[in-house]
Amino acid sequence: MHTRALGQGLEVSAIGLGCxxxxxxxxxxxGDRQDMIGVLRAAVDRGVTFFDTAEVYGPYVNExxxxxxxxxxxxxxxxxxxxxxxxxxxTSVGLxxxxxxxxxxxxxxxxxxxxxTIDLFYQHxxxxxxxxxxxxxxxAELVQAGKVRHFGLSEAAAATIRRAxxxxxxxxxxxxxxxxxxxxxxxxxxxxxxxxxxxVPFSPLGKGFLTGAVDxxxxxTEGDIRASIPRFDQDNLAANQALVDHVVTLARARNATPGQxxxxxxxxxxxxxxxIPGTRRIERLEENAGSTQVALSADDMADLDATAARIGVxxxxxxxxxxxxxxx
Ligand SMILES: NC(=O)c1ccc[n+]([C@@H]2O[C@H](COP(=O)([O-])OP(=O)(O)OC[C@H]3O[C@@H](n4cnc5c(N)ncnc54)[C@H](OP(=O)(O)O)[C@@H]3O)[C@@H](O)[C@H]2O)c1
Numbered sequence: 001m002h003t004r005a006l007g008q009g010l011e012v013s014a015i016g017l018g019c020x021x022x023x024x025x026x027x028x029x030x031g032d033r034q035d036m037i038g039v040l041r042a043a044v045d046r047g048v049t050f051f052d053t054a055e056v057y058g059p060y061v062n063e064x065x066x067x068x069x070x071x072x073x074x075x076x077x078x079x080x081x082x083x084x085x086x087x088x089x090x091t092s093v094g095l096x097x098x099x100x101x102x103x104x105x106x107x108x109x110x111x112x113x114x115x116x117t118i119d120l121f122y123q124h125x126x127x128x129x130x131x132x133x134x135x136x137x138x139x140a141e142l143v144q145a146g147k148v149r150h151f152g153l154s155e156a157a158a159a160t161i162r163r164a165x166x167x168x169x170x171x172x173x174x175x176x177x178x179x180x181x182x183x184x185x186x187x188x189x190x191x192x193x194x195x196x197x198x199x200v201p202f203s204p205l206g207k208g209f210l211t212g213a214v215d216x217x218x219x220x221t222e223g224d225i226r227a228s229i230p231r232f233d234q235d236n237l238a239a240n241q242a243l244v245d246h247v248v249t250l251a252r253a254r255n256a257t258p259g260q261x262x263x264x265x266x267x268x269x270x271x272x273x274x275x276i277p278g279t280r281r282i283e284r285l286e287e288n289a290g291s292t293q294v295a296l297s298a299d300d301m302a303d304l305d306a307t308a309a310r311i312g313v314x315x316x317x318x319x320x321x322x323x324x325x326x327x328x
Contacts, residue, residue: 001047001289004274006198007171010120010150012078014267014292016050017043017285018202018278023062026208027223030280033065040069042282044077046289052174052200052276053113054082054124055105056092060112067113080120080172080200081109082154084127095325097127099138106142118142122152122174126328132160136167143168154202155326158187161197170197174276175326177201179210179262179304180231180243180313183327189270201266204275205288207232211259212248215241228319236315246307256294259284263291265304 003011022036023029030036040051053066063081070077083105086096109118121142123135132153142148150171153164164170173192177184178201192199207226208214216237220227230236244258251258259277266275277288296304316323 001049001292003049004198004271006150006200006272006274007192007196008150008169010078010171010198012050012274013048014274015048015263015289016052016200016274016276017048018276019051019053019062019066020057021278022065022280023058024223025225026278026280027221029223036065036280037069039280039282039285040066041073043285044070044073046286048285048289049077050080050274050276051077052080052202054122055109056082056085056087056124059085059087059090059092063109063112067115071114074115078119079113079115080122080152080174081113081118082122082124082152083109084124095125095127095129097123097130097135099130099134099141102135102138103142106147110147117146118148120150120152120171121148122154122172123156124154125325126153126156126160128328132156132164133167136164140168152200155328156188157327158191160328161188161191161195165195165197170195172198172200174200174202176203176317177266178204178206179247179265179308180206180240181317182308192272193270198272198274199270201273201275203278204266205259205262205277209237209240210244210247210262211257212244215244229317230315230319231313231317233315239314240311242311243308243313246311247304250300250304254294254296254300256291257287259287260291260294261296261304263288264294264296265301267291268296268301 085092139151152172154174226232247258
């Protein structure tokens with residue numbers, strides 16, 4: 001697998017691995033922890049060097065899983081995690097990016113990740129109660145102390161990115177981006193290009209939708225976040241299906257899978273973009289990694305863009321409560 005450079009010279013595999021689903025959001029959670037350790041190590045064997053977790057995934061257990069799985073190869077991989085929540089009794093109860101909280105979370109994450117430095121430490125959501133300059137300042141102190149190597153933001157608006165970057169260089173912004181979530185294109189991506197910051201698209205497979213594995217007959221089980229997302233309502237799914245049908249047709253013509261087309265489309269946007277598809281299965285991990293071998297022509301790209309624009313997207317990407325936290 002080839003590597004790509006995010007900002008500040010941080011090199012990562014072109015396709016990373018999103019680890020969230022190993023502990024939450026796509027219920028039921030995997031029963032066997034050893035299986036997930038096997039998936040993480042299989043990823044390393046296949047050239048993946050970029051792993052994404054967060055304090056709040058689980059909470060805590062996802063970082064512990066990633067820490068255990070990657071301990072033997074720690075110096076060969078880039079581990080990204082995130083802070084920014086107040087967690088009480090195992091549940092996140094709101095945002096908290098106060099500097100003292102960031103410092104506390106960093107120490108706890110280091111322990112769970114079994115490491116002495118976090119490669120990339122993102123603010124998970126912009127906290128309206130804490131100026132982003134203070135957040136950047138707190139991370140800068142952690143960098144100074146050697147506990148963190150790089151600073152990132154997630155779902156931040158362009159103006160916030162600029163303010164943070166002025167205090168401490170931002171290495172990567174992680175936000176939702178895929179064929180059916182185009183929000184970063186208008187302001188965030190041009191800002192990153194100007195400032196030399198990398199971009200990490202999350203939910204690059206549209207939470208599974210763009211692979212063709214989800215349709216109106218899919219019954220989301222308990223603990224599956226998609227049951228609460230408007231885009232996955234029956235009516236919206238039915239309307240959005242036309243986009244996937246088109247991706248499936250193109251995939252057949254290119255001897256690829258629909259998921260590979262969705263990832264190749266992202267990789268073709270910019271050389272400083274590294275998507276982090278999430279999976280709990282080795283065969284899907286291999287399939288997703290294979291997207292680096294899929295070359296889309298300029299005509300393919302134009303065709304995908306025109307089709308996505310024509311069909312449009314029906315339904316928000318989050319429920320109203322979560323929508324209030326993004327793009328700030
Ligand atoms: N910063 C943030 O706020 C934020 C928010 C959400 C996610 N993230 C990060 O981004 C990562 C990826 O996002 P995501 O997991 O939400 O969405 P995603 O990568 O778009 O999709 C994951 C879903 O697709 C399925 N899948 C994966 N590869 C597949 C394939 N080749 N064929 C068919 N189905 C496939 C997975 O199921 P299986 O697991 O069963 O394969 C899972 O249900 C997360 O793991 C997390 O690290 C960050």
